[in-house]
Amino acid sequence: MRIAIAAVLAGVTAGAATVRLQPDRDPAERGTLRLHYVQKPIGYERYEIVGDGDGLKLSSDFDFTDRGGRVQLSATLRTKADFTPVAFTASGKSYRFVNVDSEVRIDGAYAIVRADGREARVAVTAPFYTVDGYAPLAAQMLMLRYWKQHGRPRIMKTVPGLPANDVFVEPRGREAIRIGANLVTLERYAIDGVVWGRETAWLDEKGSLAAAITRAGGLSFEAVRDDLEPALSGFVQRATRDRIGDLENTTRAMPLLKSGTYAMVGATVITGTGAAPIADAVVVIRGGRIVDVGPRGAVRVPDDVPTVQVAGKTIVPGLWDMHTHVTQVEWAPVYLAAGVTTVRDMGNEFDFITPLRDAIDAGRALGPRLLLAGLVDGGGPNAFGVVYATTREEAGQVVARYHDAGFQQIKIYSLVTPPIVEAICAEAHRLGMTVTGHVPNGMTIEQAAAAGMDHIAHLAIRGEADSDEVKRTIQYLKEHHTVIDPTQSWNELLGHAAGTPIAAFQPAVAKIPPPLNRVFSNAGAAGIDAPAARARLERGLRIVKALKDAGVPVVVGTDEGIPGHSVHREIELYVEAGFTPLEALQAATLVPARAMKLDDEVGSIEPGKRADLVVLNANPLESIRNIRSVRWTIKDGRVFDAPALWKSVRFRP
Numbered sequence: 001m002r003i004a005i006a007a008v009l010a011g012v013t014a015g016a017a018t019v020r021l022q023p024d025r026d027p028a029e030r031g032t033l034r035l036h037y038v039q040k041p042i043g044y045e046r047y048e049i050v051g052d053g054d055g056l057k058l059s060s061d062f063d064f065t066d067r068g069g070r071v072q073l074s075a076t077l078r079t080k081a082d083f084t085p086v087a088f089t090a091s092g093k094s095y096r097f098v099n100v101d102s103e104v105r106i107d108g109a110y111a112i113v114r115a116d117g118r119e120a121r122v123a124v125t126a127p128f129y130t131v132d133g134y135a136p137l138a139a140q141m142l143m144l145r146y147w148k149q150h151g152r153p154r155i156m157k158t159v160p161g162l163p164a165n166d167v168f169v170e171p172r173g174r175e176a177i178r179i180g181a182n183l184v185t186l187e188r189y190a191i192d193g194v195v196w197g198r199e200t201a202w203l204d205e206k207g208s209l210a211a212a213i214t215r216a217g218g219l220s221f222e223a224v225r226d227d228l229e230p231a232l233s234g235f236v237q238r239a240t241r242d243r244i245g246d247l248e249n250t251t252r253a254m255p256l257l258k259s260g261t262y263a264m265v266g267a268t269v270i271t272g273t274g275a276a277p278i279a280d281a282v283v284v285i286r287g288g289r290i291v292d293v294g295p296r297g298a299v300r301v302p303d304d305v306p307t308v309q310v311a312g313k314t315i316v317p318g319l320w321d322m323h324t325h326v327t328q329v330e331w332a333p334v335y336l337a338a339g340v341t342t343v344r345d346m347g348n349e350f351d352f353i354t355p356l357r358d359a360i361d362a363g364r365a366l367g368p369r370l371l372l373a374g375l376v377d378g379g380g381p382n383a384f385g386v387v388y389a390t391t392r393e394e395a396g397q398v399v400a401r402y403h404d405a406g407f408q409q410i411k412i413y414s415l416v417t418p419p420i421v422e423a424i425c426a427e428a429h430r431l432g433m434t435v436t437g438h439v440p441n442g443m444t445i446e447q448a449a450a451a452g453m454d455h456i457a458h459l460a461i462r463g464e465a466d467s468d469e470v471k472r473t474i475q476y477l478k479e480h481h482t483v484i485d486p487t488q489s490w491n492e493l494l495g496h497a498a499g500t501p502i503a504a505f506q507p508a509v510a511k512i513p514p515p516l517n518r519v520f521s522n523a524g525a526a527g528i529d530a531p532a533a534r535a536r537l538e539r540g541l542r543i544v545k546a547l548k549d550a551g552v553p554v555v556v557g558t559d560e561g562i563p564g565h566s567v568h569r570e571i572e573l574y575v576e577a578g579f580t581p582l583e584a585l586q587a588a589t590l591v592p593a594r595a596m597k598l599d600d601e602v603g604s605i606e607p608g609k610r611a612d613l614v615v616l617n618a619n620p621l622e623s624i625r626n627i628r629s630v631r632w633t634i635k636d637g638r639v640f641d642a643p644a645l646w647k648s649v650r651f652r653p
């Protein structure tokens with residue numbers, strides 16, 4: 001059992017950290033959970049449960065600081081003695097950009113729900129629970145107790161999700177972990193529907209929450225009872241095995257429409273090389289590779305090769321997302337559903353992303369090809385993640401570790417100091433890796449490029465595109481062959497005026513699962529009106545266009561955003577910026593393939609390359625919005641049905 005091993009190997013004894021109060025002498029139940037973001041300890045949730053008439057009252061203070069930003073949430077939950085909810089309140093923030101102000105009162109068969117400034121009276125039928133996202137974790141703990149007390153129902157509803165969401169709880173087994181001299185027995189659960197995708201939670205013999213692994217702001221979030229802290233990475237490994245197992249099950253259940261040897265006949269093919277589209281084309285695929293492509297009259301399909309008629313469709317190369325964080329397995333079906341066959345992960349938990357990559361590479365799990373950039377920051381209380389380099393020696397160790405694990409790149413984060421940036425770049429280049437990341441604090445984008453950074457994440461250029469200063473910067477980047485992933489869809493998503501509905505620029509928001517919808521419905525910038533938000537976006541788009549015109553490689557990246565759909569939005573925004581539809585498509589195909597030195601293998605539809613293709617219902621060169629019309633995605637020659645992929649992760653197709 002790896003949890004036990006991990007905890008023992010950590011060699012930490014628990015000491016007398018927790019004081020468990022005797023229930024007969026003090027009726028209160030108290031708990032302290034240590035909170036982590038991407039495994040970095042960042043704060044605490046402290047809860048107390050006291051008798052309240054015939055029932056119980058939970059009060060929870062949830063409080064952490066992430067990269068200098070404080071997040072606080074206060075919540076109360078009153079229940080009957082059998083944990084049936086009576087009233088729930090939550091106010092504050094559950095993540096840096098997620099405001100929470102919700103209240104639910106149960107009145108017979110109805111719930112009076114106030115959330116997001118709206119009030120509604122909704123019918124509720126048991127089984128149901130009142131939680132509003134992942135925090136506070138103690139509310140999820142009571143939800144599990146309710147579930148056990150009420151016959152372990154297959155589905156529960158949650159409020160205040162408007163509409164209510166379905167929550168599934170699945171017991172995943174028992175295990176014991178050793179912390180010093182103590183052996184703690186735990187029950188493990190998967191919870192699906194409180195957040196998007198599956199959480200993992202462990203309860204102890206008393207029904208108290210021992211640990212939970214969930215997500216906040218799109219990244220991994222771990223809560224561990226303070227005395228169990230030494231087992232943190234064991235919990236992460238255990239949850240990772242469960243979730244990859246789930247993805248392998250999804251893979252086995254997913255209809256594979258075609259694989260092996262076949263020919264797609266009759267579509268318009270946009271090869272992505274820059275050549276004119278091929279009408280009524282034939283693409284022959286064998287053993288996961290493209291063996292021939294051309295007009296029907298010019299390509300001979302051997303007699304033994306089955307054909308698939310795709311007249312009326314358009315085939316483009318598999319898309320790329322050059323800025324993501326695949327922090328949960330649900331991203332794998334999402335990306336394929338959106339036509340994305342390769343992604344660059346820009347910082348993740350080592351214990352999670354490497355086994356996921358390996359499962360996909362081995363064909364056990366469906367998903368896009370994962371290229372990994374290993375995150376490193378400069379240390380200190382405001383640092384991000386758990387991998388730091390503050391000396392040249394540490395820089396060498398960090399690069400070596402990522403290199404040995406098969407990472408393609410290093411991702412430098414904001415607090416790495418200039419000499420260490422140089423040391424990291426030199427060592428990465430020596431080992432054949434490249435370097436991407438944020439422009440570190442105290443450096444300009446030119447200095448970051450001069451220090452050796454091959455790519456820069458986000459659009460770290462201020463000013464107007466036609467100013468001399470910006471022109472000089474762009475020329476400098478051009479001379480240094482610097483690649484930029486400007487993440488404009490992310491800027492648009494977080495920077496839109498709070499009064500502008502997301503659906504106004506991202507229609508796919510109507511298709512996302514309710515827990516994600518609740519997160520994004522609270523996103524948006526306060527204190528900015530729609531014209532000002534639009535002007536800010538357009539300033540960025542002018543720089544993106546100027547970069548492309550100057551010959552600086554611009555690659556499509558989302559920083560997650562609306563899963564999958566933000567890739568399409570990023571491509572659309574480049575057309576708004578003034579790219580031709582073909583140039584925008586290339587920014588999501590051939591340009592990133594070149595940037596990652598993989599253009600011999602992928603990035604366009606040419607004989608010899610991997611059969612990574614997207615079959616669209618409509619031609620994106622006629623209207624770039626047609627990039628959203630994904631019908632089938634082909635990865636390494638295997639044909640997946642996009643609607644089935646979407647449904648597997650609770651999106652509407």
Ligand SMILES: [Zn+2]
Pocket residue numbers: 323324325346559
């Ligand atoms: Zn990012």
